[in-house]
Each structure stands twice: as C-alpha cells, then as structure tokens.
Amino acid sequence: MMSTRLEPIQIGAPTGRLSDWVIAPMHFNGFAGLPTTRNESVKSPKFSCFGHQWRLLIYPGGDRESSDGCVALGLQNTTKESIEVETKFIIKHPHGGGDIRKGWDKVARLSPKGSAVVGDVGSARGYNNFALRSTLLDYLFDGALIVEVHMRTNKPGQQSAPFVPENPAFQNMLKDFGNEETADVKFEVGGTVESAKGRRKRAKTPTNTFYAHHYALRWNAPTLADMCKPGEVSPTTITNVRPEIFKHLLYYCYGGKIVEGDLQSDAKDIIEAADRFGIVSLKLEAEACYVDTVEVTLDNIVEIVTYADSKNLALLKEHCMDFLSSANKIEAAEKVSFDDIPSHLMKDLMVAFARREGEGSGNGDTLSSMRVSQLRKLAHEKGLSVDGSREMLIDAIKDDEEGGETES
Structure with missing residues (x-):
C-alpha cells in the first residue's frame, strides 16, 4: 500500500530561525x-x-x-x-x-x-x-x-511562500522539439558510421529525418547551425552519427536533459558528436560521466589518454594522470608504452605527481596546480571558453587577467 507524505507543518519557530531583533x-x-x-x-x-x-x-x-x-x-x-x-x-x-x-x-x-x-x-x-x-x-x-x-x-521563509510558476521558456522550447510544422531546418541522419577503430560500416537502420529550429542551434550548436540555412527545402545530410545520438544532441539544444543511463551507455558517441557540432557543455557533461564509469588500468591507459588528448578531454587526461601517478612505478614502467603517449602530456603527469606529493607551485603560479574542474569554473566565470587542454585554459585565464590589469 502506498502512502502520501505531506509537507512538514511548523508549530512555532524552529530553533535559530527567527529574524533579527x-x-x-x-x-x-x-x-x-x-x-x-x-x-x-x-x-x-x-x-x-x-x-x-x-x-x-x-x-x-x-x-x-x-x-x-x-x-x-x-x-x-x-x-x-x-x-x-x-x-x-x-x-x-x-x-x-x-x-x-x-x-x-x-x-x-x-x-x-x-x-x-x-x-x-x-x-x-x-x-x-x-x-x-x-x-x-x-x-x-x-x-x-x-x-x-x-x-x-x-523569518518570512517559515511561512508558506506564495506559489510563483517558474520561467516557462525552456519548457516551451521543449514543446517545439521535433515540431515539423514550425521547423525551418531539416536533417537527414544516417548512412555510414565510422567505428571506434577507424573502419567504416553500413548502418543497419535507414536514414532518419529530423526537424529543428535554427534559433535553437545558433547559440547551442554553432557548428551545426553553420551547416544549414533556415527555409532550405533540401535537408542537410549528416553522416557518421547514429540517429539516436543526433536526437540526443537536438534535444539538448532545446534545453532537454539526457537521462543518466543514455549518457553512460553512449558517452563516447555523444562526446564525438558534441565535439563535432560545437556543443561544448554537452561534451563536458558526457566526459564527466565517462570519467565516472571508465576503468583505467595499466593495460589500457595509453589508449584512453590518447583518445582524451585527441578530443581535448582535459578532465579525462587528468583522471589518467592521477591514476598513473598513484600506480606502482616499476609495474608502470614494465607495462606502459610511454613512447606511445604524446610527449606534451608529460607536463600533466608532473603536475599529478606534484599534487599527490603535496607540492605547491614553485613559482607562485596557483593556476599551474589547479585541477581541471577549478580551471574550467574560473574560465567560465570570466566568460572564457571552457573547452581545451589545461594549458589552453591556463593561458586564456592569464591573458584575461593581464588584459584586465592593462585596462585598469
């Protein structure tokens, strides 16, 4: 038998919740x-x-x-x-x-x-x-x-606050998702799909048609928006993306939230497509999900970190370097082919070692010892791009700070 729980009813004022005198x-x-x-x-x-x-x-x-x-x-x-x-x-x-x-x-x-x-x-x-x-x-x-x-x-908060509906903008946009009557752009998605190892295989499902609104793409998927023009009769052809992944991308552009299960099972495909069409926030969300679910070992670390570097997945690279810095040094030397790891990632590895050993920045540069999430948050607060390697993030933040000092 199910039960319904009502909102708590306060009798008197809870301790510590009174107004000032x-x-x-x-x-x-x-x-x-x-x-x-x-x-x-x-x-x-x-x-x-x-x-x-x-x-x-x-x-x-x-x-x-x-x-x-x-x-x-x-x-x-x-x-x-x-x-x-x-x-x-x-x-x-x-x-x-x-x-x-x-x-x-x-x-x-x-x-x-x-x-x-x-x-x-x-x-x-x-x-x-x-x-x-x-x-x-x-x-x-x-x-x-x-x-x-x-x-x-x-305090006023202890009394029932008047009900005020939330801003309906996102919900109204979602209602327009897939609306063929009001759409001004059209996509045909399917054809060939490139496998993870670079081979090409024919998709088993037929080509799918998707309808969208250019205004929803202009700010949220700029690269995809540049591929089409409002009012064109012929659809824009999209290959090398599974239709269900493209549907996730469009839904996100309308303010939708991809369910966790789909994000986990399709993380790499979503990262690939989001990176391709300029949906940075979705790319980083899928990256964070992938970091939480991927199991890094000494046997697969070269493959994962190389993939991370190719897609500018700074959080995933940091995750790999944290793993490597905590691994048994002799075992890592025997199992890991360091020649196959991009040489510029050695700096990231040194930062991971320094962070693990509790070392601060030698030259007083706190940015160098910050984690990727901290750098992204700082860049976002400054209105800068949060996509890119940790070096790109640090350089962008430094340039912004130096520009601010020059203006002042």
Whole structure:
C-alpha cells in the first residue's frame, strides 16, 4: 500500500530561525508628572513592525492586578491579524548603572485586535508589576522614561511562500522539439558510421529525418547551425552519427536533459558528436560521466589518454594522470608504452605527481596546480571558453587577467 507524505507543518519557530531583533525606543516625556490613578494608562502612538501595528501601554499607578507602587507595562497588537513574536523591554540607567530588563525567551502568539483573551493568549502582553515607580524615577533622561521595545518574529521563509510558476521558456522550447510544422531546418541522419577503430560500416537502420529550429542551434550548436540555412527545402545530410545520438544532441539544444543511463551507455558517441557540432557543455557533461564509469588500468591507459588528448578531454587526461601517478612505478614502467603517449602530456603527469606529493607551485603560479574542474569554473566565470587542454585554459585565464590589469 502506498502512502502520501505531506509537507512538514511548523508549530512555532524552529530553533535559530527567527529574524533579527527590531528595537523601538518609546519616550514617555514628563514621566514623573503622569497620572498615577490605578488602571489609568498612557498609550504610545501606533508604530509599525513586521507588517503589524503596535502600541505600548504604561500604567504609572499600576493596573487592577498590580501591587502597590508598581508600574504596569504592556505591548498591544492593534492589527486584526495574529502574530507570533518574542518580546523584551529594556530601560537603561542614565549613569551607567544596572539596566532594567524583562521579557520572554520564546515566541508567543498575540491575538488580533479586539479578540477575546483565551488562557494566556490575548492581543496584548506585558507585566502587572514591571518595576516600582520609585525605581523608575531614577532612570529618567531629561524627565523622560525611555522604554526600548525589542521584538523579533519568525523569518518570512517559515511561512508558506506564495506559489510563483517558474520561467516557462525552456519548457516551451521543449514543446517545439521535433515540431515539423514550425521547423525551418531539416536533417537527414544516417548512412555510414565510422567505428571506434577507424573502419567504416553500413548502418543497419535507414536514414532518419529530423526537424529543428535554427534559433535553437545558433547559440547551442554553432557548428551545426553553420551547416544549414533556415527555409532550405533540401535537408542537410549528416553522416557518421547514429540517429539516436543526433536526437540526443537536438534535444539538448532545446534545453532537454539526457537521462543518466543514455549518457553512460553512449558517452563516447555523444562526446564525438558534441565535439563535432560545437556543443561544448554537452561534451563536458558526457566526459564527466565517462570519467565516472571508465576503468583505467595499466593495460589500457595509453589508449584512453590518447583518445582524451585527441578530443581535448582535459578532465579525462587528468583522471589518467592521477591514476598513473598513484600506480606502482616499476609495474608502470614494465607495462606502459610511454613512447606511445604524446610527449606534451608529460607536463600533466608532473603536475599529478606534484599534487599527490603535496607540492605547491614553485613559482607562485596557483593556476599551474589547479585541477581541471577549478580551471574550467574560473574560465567560465570570466566568460572564457571552457573547452581545451589545461594549458589552453591556463593561458586564456592569464591573458584575461593581464588584459584586465592593462585596462585598469
């Protein structure tokens, strides 16, 4: 039997999720001359806080339940909505003596204005015996009694946020995916497919026709966009790509997400096609997936790193060099044909050794010791291309920084 779980319902404010304190100083001028008749109050003007209207009431002669000589003090919610607040009252000594502080260490509910008192819950909260009037007379500033009202409440995020639909742009683009009626470009995909070892074999499936929109390709697959023109009657022929891979590419150009299973099983084909048609972000996503799934050994490392170098897969090259730097040196020397590894990758290997041994950059150049993902992130933040080897990334970042220094 299935069950449905509702969203958590918060009763009160979770610990640590209250707003900052808001302080409202109230000046009761000429306090010594205020009437001391029991249950006669002096009210402050209304003030706003947390979207509510408030008023502070003081009873210089006490209220009905006050002890003789005591002043009563209370905060009143004058809005017709309830609210939960934590409150404290502070009166500071004019000459640096001890302050008078009273309040509650947890949030309490104040009812709407005019509502009946139920138990301890009403529209006002305060103290019948806040302090002796004779004591408060020693706390006057130029004849005024200054009461600081400190308040805080639940953060707005604790209340149910209004529902606002997400920007529908991507979803609307996806609705246009494969729409033959509105498409302005057409592709015929199939024919011959080149195998991994360079042999050519005839595809077993017939040629597939795909419809697309040039605007979706212009920014997301610029090389593919350059191969076709909007409104052409004849389709653009695409060979050496399996139709299902080309469909993945088009779907991605419309903002779609390729499911993990397809990305894992077709990673190399997607890398090949994305690299060919200029879909850099998809190429790097497929590369990251391939790095997570490929098993590098001393027997296959030359094949994998050579492939990585041919496609400018910097993350995969780094993965291979990390493996090689951690391998048994004697075993690696016996099994790995270093003559077949491109010589320029020796620098990447040295960086992997240095990183493994905890060495920093010898000349203070932190870029040289950064990982590929860090370099790509930095390049992306600067608006630079994230495709290319680690050396290309470092050079591009340095050129950008030097250009910025020159301008400044």
